[in-house]
Amino acid sequence: MLKPLLLSAALLAALPSHSAQALKVDSGRVERLEQFPSRFVDARNVDVWLPAGYDANARDKRYKVLYMHDGQMLYDAATTWNKQEWQVDEVLGKLIREGKVPDTIVVGVWNSDKYRHPEYFPQKALDFIPAEARRIVTERALAGKPRADDYLRFLVQELKPAIDKQYATRTGRDDTAIMGSSMGGLISLYAISEYPDVFGAAGCVSTHWPGAGPQNAVMPLGFFNYMQAKLPDPKTHRIYMDHGDQGIDAQYGVHQAFADILARERGYDDQHFLSKAYPGTDHSEKSWAARLATPLEFLLGR
Numbered sequence: 001m002l003k004p005l006l007l008s009a010a011l012l013a014a015l016p017s018h019s020a021q022a023l024k025v026d027s028g029r030v031e032r033l034e035q036f037p038s039r040f041v042d043a044r045n046v047d048v049w050l051p052a053g054y055d056a057n058a059r060d061k062r063y064k065v066l067y068m069h070d071g072q073m074l075y076d077a078a079t080t081w082n083k084q085e086w087q088v089d090e091v092l093g094k095l096i097r098e099g100k101v102p103d104t105i106v107v108g109v110w111n112s113d114k115y116r117h118p119e120y121f122p123q124k125a126l127d128f129i130p131a132e133a134r135r136i137v138t139e140r141a142l143a144g145k146p147r148a149d150d151y152l153r154f155l156v157q158e159l160k161p162a163i164d165k166q167y168a169t170r171t172g173r174d175d176t177a178i179m180g181s182s183m184g185g186l187i188s189l190y191a192i193s194e195y196p197d198v199f200g201a202a203g204c205v206s207t208h209w210p211g212a213g214p215q216n217a218v219m220p221l222g223f224f225n226y227m228q229a230k231l232p233d234p235k236t237h238r239i240y241m242d243h244g245d246q247g248i249d250a251q252y253g254v255h256q257a258f259a260d261i262l263a264r265e266r267g268y269d270d271q272h273f274l275s276k277a278y279p280g281t282d283h284s285e286k287s288w289a290a291r292l293a294t295p296l297e298f299l300l301g302r
Contacts, residue, residue, distance in 0.1 A: 023076045027093030028052050040150040047108040062170045064104040069180035071108025084285035091292045101300040118142040119151040120183035122190035128225035133218045141212035177299045179203030196232035201299040204241045209255035220255045234267040240274050240295040244281030
């Protein structure tokens with residue numbers, strides 16, 4: 001473990017870290033780590049949002065950290081493919097100013113586009129589905145092989161140590177959260193289950209329970225069996241889940257109801273598990289931005 005950590009720090013030291021000039025934010029600022037290299041996955045940009053007043057030299061101030069997937073969709077709609085954004089800087093900046101959440105840094109990890117699905121698909125959940133279904137999913141949806149375990153190794157062994165070295169972070173589990181939408185919701189749940197000593201909270205927004213292809217029962221059952229076996233300690237972790245009911249989100253309610261039961265049976269109470277339904281909302285950054293304050297307060301709140 002020591003060698004990858006030292007390598008990550010060295011790689012970061014060689015990278016230019018500068019303000020992402022193309023991004024316009026409402027509060028704070030964004031620094032881009034250009035094409036952050038990895039031994040596990042393809043290099044990609046990482047956009048780090050720093051709240052207003054961030055001072056790396058303030059010895060007595062440290063910041064919580066929220067890792068978010070699909071990092072190119074978080075801050076500025078003018079730069080996204082669909083001209084929508086999560087409005088992370090607006091929403092989180094307001095929550096911090098109002099004292100509803102502690103000062104927090106957001107690490108926006110870009111998806112790789114080509115391998116987004118293989119990287120975000122919970123790899124060990126494949127062990128809980130029939131062999132033929134596993135073969136079909138791997139060939140048709142995962143570009144020949146799952147990549148989620150390597151993606152999480154990148155986050156945990158390379159990126160997080162580099163972020164903790166570069167920025168004034170609180171490094172412990174209780175101050176480190178992870179969050180995403182759709183497939184990003186699945187990989188966030190997978191991350192907190194695979195690395196419960198690293199991530200203390202996970203936000204799973206419009207979680208894509210079908211996993212691959214149209215509505216089905218095989219993949220959700222695989223995810224649920226994985227959850228039953230691997231969900232982290234309910235006394236020390238927080239999990240947020242939600243869904244809408246329009247467009248592809250209309251598929252999620254039936255599965256989410258079962259996920260809620262599993263979480264409760266595992267011992268998660270209202271302080272550690274929150275599941276919300278948002279009627280009339282669809283599968284889009286616009287919808288996620290409108291309710292973003294709720295998961296942020298639950299995952300990061302005092």
